[in-house]
Amino acid sequence: MSRRISFVEVGPRDGLQNEKTLVSTADKLELVRLGLDAGARRIEVASFVNPKRVPQMADAEAVCAGLPSVDSVSYIGLVLNGKGAERAIATGRLHELGAVCVSTDGFAIANQGQTSDESLDVAKAIVGMARDAGLKGQATIGAAFGCPFEGEVSEDRVVAMAASLAEADPIEVALADTIGVADPAHVSRLVRRVIEAIAPLPVRVHFHNTRGTGIANVWAAVEAGASVVDAALGGLGGCPFAPGAAGNVSSEDVVYMLHRAGVETGMDLSKLIAANHWLAGVMNRKLPGMVAQAPAFPKIVQEN
Template sequence: MVEYVEVAPRDGLQNEPVSLSVDQKVALIEKAIAAGARRLEVASFVRPDAVPQMAGAEDVVARLVPGAARYIGLVLNKRGAFRALATNVHEVGFVCVASDTFGMRNQRQTSEQSLSEAGDVMAIAQGVGRAAHAMIAVAWGCPFEGATSPDRVLAMAEMLAEQGSMEVGLADTIGIARPDEVESLTRRVKAVVAPIPVRVHLHDTRGMGVANAMAAIAGGASIIDAAIGGTGGCPFAPGAAGNLATEDLAYALGKGLDVDLDAVVQTAVWLNEQLSRTCSSALVRASLASAG
């Protein structure tokens, strides 16, 4: 059985032009849990003037049902970590960057600075009894610097494991990776950080989301990120189709993903209506076509 992390409430919303209210965000999380999500990124603790879609993070977490699922708060620095730890999130997630240029634009940190900050954030969280982990962004390619060196990613993964990350994440942030590249890097990282789990975050920019998820699993990843409705995207990849859709992943894995597929599809339709967007996921398009 593959574990999946539902990221629609965070990465699925943070780049959409329409900002949802706290009520809508809580409704999304509740619908995702009802459909089978058991671990979710529920908010990003960043400056609301910089990312208005993530405004009200504390209010969202305060309204979530304790024990219904595991809640992750994403942070980019120690200030965000302290905000997250003042709420009831179960885990703090941090984003490292494998590219200096992307890192400076995304969070005003070089690659090395983000790695150092990750260690500080994880130590702070672990010091108060919370789980902590880090994801390596642009692990396969950067929109500014091109292809990412696998050796660089391996070195970062090894450092994160030494710093006590509960899992090591690899993100195809702009959706540029091919399945063979995903399987190869995942397998190499798995060998370096074992027995720590490897988690993979994928974008469907080039229609490779599901294929890359299957490749990641073949390479040893046991945790896959997905977003209901295929929402989201990267501000540095114009026209990006968004995250790997939960419903597409669930259809591909069948009984290998413990979710209610019909409920996920219904939530995807609802969410895209709230965002005034056309659903990008293949499964929802097929479902709507057959219903029509």
């Protein structure tokens, strides 16, 4: 178990993509700025997908054009096919392409119009496109812990997909609990198996809190050796093509838990909480994350 993880803020993309109220480009850029100010050095800023299917991401190029230039920051664009990868590369503002493959045919077809095997081939090709363009390529296995259409997913299938992705030489392979069905025992077991299959490549994890197990699953993954963790400010998020999918694990909740347990993230919790309150104003509602709703702990005692 590492005492320090790499933190990836996915709020500007995965946090917002399922929101019905369109968020302005300016507010998306402010969300990125607040993430940077809180310490995030990897931020998923947009997805390059069909705007008719995901209207919230229609301004992906405009968001990229407005990104602040900051040293040692890696901006990530999510892409599902070659056309999306070409759009992302053309912005000239991204450092990573995030490819996605899916463990089952049912969800792969709903999410990206491909079979599971086809999505795997495309993800590997996108990693290659990123490398050819001088960018980093990473890959995520969606519905790695369960599928909204087919139910249970074979661990052997996920491990085999991870091993195949590793052949394309991405910077990491991620396991995504797209619909929030994982439990800590399952997470621990699968993360360990994937680490063994793809070492020395890092394993990243991406959890949704649909059934309240997200934060426990983050801990199980880190304890099992995952070294990169995704989270979204305020716990927003969901997938337009996965029925019942709810928010990501909250950035503030993840950082609070890991810091209390002695695992460093490089993030400033107080700034994340302030950013949560700002975003709640933009969304005009209280956000799902718990830490920002609770009193600060431990209390700071001021001396006279």
